[in-house]
Amino acid sequence: xxxxxFEKQELKKLFDILAAHNRIIGPVETGRDxxxxxxxxxxxxxxxxxxxxxxxxxxxxxxxxxLPFKEDLSxxxxxxxxxxxxxxxxxxxPLIFFGLHPCDINALNKxxxxxxxxVYPMPYYAAKRKNMFIVGMDCVPQPYCFCRxxxxxxxxxxxxxxxxxxxxxxxVEILTDTAxxxxxxxxxGEPEEVDHIQYMKVVAKRNNEFTTQVDTTDLTKxxxxxxxxxxxxxxxxxxxxxxxxxxxxPTCYCYGVDETVDIDLKGARKTKMxxxxxxxxxxxxxxxxxxxxxxxxxLKYRYYHKHxxxxxxxxxxxxxxxxxxxxxxxxxxxxxxxxxxxxxxxRNK
Amino acid sequence: MEAGETGTRTYLGxxxxxxxxxxxxxxxxxxxxxxxLNNESTLLDFLSLVEVVNFREAMTARSDDYEIxxxxxxxxxxxxxxxxKKIRKKAKVLVALGSCACFGGVNQLKNRFKDLNRVxxxxxxxxxxxxGPVRTLEDIVKVDLKIYGCPVKKEEVEKIVLHIAIxxxxxxxxxxxxxxxxxxxxxxLFELGEPCLGPVTRAGCDSWCPNSRAGCWxxxxxxxxxxxxQMKKIMEEYGFSEETILDRLxxxxxxxxxxxxxxxx
Ligand code: SF4
Ligand code: SF4
Ligand code: SF4
Ligand code: SF4
Ligand code: SF4
Numbered sequence: 001x002x003x004x005x006f007e008k009q010e011l012k013k014l015f016d017i018l019a020a021h022n023r024i025i026g027p028v029e030t031g032r033d034x035x036x037x038x039x040x041x042x043x044x045x046x047x048x049x050x051x052x053x054x055x056x057x058x059x060x061x062x063x064x065x066x067l068p069f070k071e072d073l074s075x076x077x078x079x080x081x082x083x084x085x086x087x088x089x090x091x092x093x094p095l096i097f098f099g100l101h102p103c104d105i106n107a108l109n110k111x112x113x114x115x116x117x118x119v120y121p122m123p124y125y126a127a128k129r130k131n132m133f134i135v136g137m138d139c140v141p142q143p144y145c146f147c148r149x150x151x152x153x154x155x156x157x158x159x160x161x162x163x164x165x166x167x168x169x170x171x172v173e174i175l176t177d178t179a180x181x182x183x184x185x186x187x188x189g190e191p192e193e194v195d196h197i198q199y200m201k202v203v204a205k206r207n208n209e210f211t212t213q214v215d216t217t218d219l220t221k222x223x224x225x226x227x228x229x230x231x232x233x234x235x236x237x238x239x240x241x242x243x244x245x246x247x248x249x250p251t252c253y254c255y256g257v258d259e260t261v262d263i264d265l266k267g268a269r270k271t272k273m274x275x276x277x278x279x280x281x282x283x284x285x286x287x288x289x290x291x292x293x294x295x296x297x298x299l300k301y302r303y304y305h306k307h308x309x310x311x312x313x314x315x316x317x318x319x320x321x322x323x324x325x326x327x328x329x330x331x332x333x334x335x336x337x338x339x340x341x342x343x344x345x346x347r348n349k
Numbered sequence: 350m351e352a353g354e355t356g357t358r359t360y361l362g363x364x365x366x367x368x369x370x371x372x373x374x375x376x377x378x379x380x381x382x383x384x385x386l387n388n389e390s391t392l393l394d395f396l397s398l399v400e401v402v403n404f405r406e407a408m409t410a411r412s413d414d415y416e417i418x419x420x421x422x423x424x425x426x427x428x429x430x431x432x433x434k435k436i437r438k439k440a441k442v443l444v445a446l447g448s449c450a451c452f453g454g455v456n457q458l459k460n461r462f463k464d465l466n467r468v469x470x471x472x473x474x475x476x477x478x479x480x481g482p483v484r485t486l487e488d489i490v491k492v493d494l495k496i497y498g499c500p501v502k503k504e505e506v507e508k509i510v511l512h513i514a515i516x517x518x519x520x521x522x523x524x525x526x527x528x529x530x531x532x533x534x535x536x537x538l539f540e541l542g543e544p545c546l547g548p549v550t551r552a553g554c555d556s557w558c559p560n561s562r563a564g565c566w567x568x569x570x571x572x573x574x575x576x577x578x579q580m581k582k583i584m585e586e587y588g589f590s591e592e593t594i595l596d597r598l599x600x601x602x603x604x605x606x607x608x609x610x611x612x613x614x
Contacts, residue, residue, distance in 0.1 A: 059536065237578075263511055
């Protein structure tokens, strides 16, 4: 691993160099909520001045750039009674993500396990994923963040370079040749001992800022034991089965496929659309049977996939603790509270 | 090719079914029918899939020989009841087109008033017309298919007709508008301080209203098994009065049976 430091004004230079030939995706402000707080989204950043590197969190994760909500898997041309299939992985230019927080980098690493390194990789994802450059950025923990409990508060890999704000200058961790070469274009220096000390101070300060915790000790076992727990019913009664939690989740990847025929009958397309295990028809099968007709059982399985099934398969959870689902859920269903209740800490509910 | 026949036109080798269709309207703004005519780029393709034998908004010739009847509007008078029953007898398939036909639509708001004569006077002044409580098509005849929306979404109608022609099943979304709203990357209206019925309303409009920063009024009626109780709690939590909630829920009539109020049934 290579470390460097650079003066703050060099960051704009780095941005401009990257932006010269690439599409840059980063956090921008898209509006203000009813309390006057800024609302952030990952979007194309045309100018350095538009990027908001001090962002708290984006409402939607960056996944729409590599797992679009809606994507054509194939199109068909129908002519003279015959048809021709066309497949595009829908990759245009390489994407540069500028300013991803550790949770979102870890989310990508988790998605890779399923969509890249599995027996059946998903080419649509792989094509986009391999064409990506990631500049990570440290963050300020928000009241809803529990990434530290999920082991996702730091990113060990999955980025090209990771920048930490030391206050007076930036500290950068370099993981790839590409990043190293880009950084040659700006003025950097070897970190000195004062930088190391400052780095550790900054990290320790951040560690103390986490206010929300989730106790994951023995969680897979506890979920098994509490399969029939009453609390699932409590949360199920609240759930709107709206799918928002999966849509805002950086690691949810479930989808359905829809076929559309053009009205002139000259073409057709197969479109993939992200779905959610909380939607009423998630487990409905041909013939009309629904394996999970009740809201509470669907909600329960969302937690079982994230915190039990995935852990058994990959020895880590499919939740990075970004807190987005809880923040966006109109019924106030949050991961820390659900898990706390399943662990029996809510007997009075 | 004759309508109703499977002729030479095919899709992937399978002959198309080209039904004779008729459009009828009852008490409504006729906006749903307009939606269908509205799409010039696809209108000709659409019309080539069916043989329209009756469409007052678009043509003068009429015929009583049809297989599919698209019926717009709600029922408010006795003569309408008779006419609807006649249509039902002739049509193999009766489609309720739009929220007035499905739920009574905005028209059914007047059912809230006990004294309908007063309503009539307010609306029509010195020349009151015969107009009783608003009923849905289903209150009177069997309805085979409902196309929701005020107005309907032309893409959805086109898709349904296309699926009839090529023999593909017709599937409407069962989940609520929020799903499409998130897909469209909107900021939730509740965060902006506006009420929205998206969490309980059936998707399919591609979150039409939230896309332009307006809350959903539930024009497509309830999603499958909507969580009405939680919806009310959310409205309260975000500081909206019971009146605001009821105004929205009652607006198109889709939620009437879920509010323990019943329609005029
Ligand atoms: S948990 Fe919340 S966000 Fe998820 S489906 Fe239920 S109500 Fe919607
Ligand atoms: S489940 Fe919730 S907290 Fe966990 S990664 Fe998904 S959105 Fe973030
Ligand atoms: S099953 Fe549910 S929780 Fe798991 S990835 Fe799919 S939508 Fe997300
Ligand atoms: S704006 Fe309405 S439809 Fe969109 S997410 Fe919010 S409640 Fe759902
Ligand atoms: S958002 Fe609601 S009111 Fe607007 S078109 Fe869709 S269902 Fe109708």
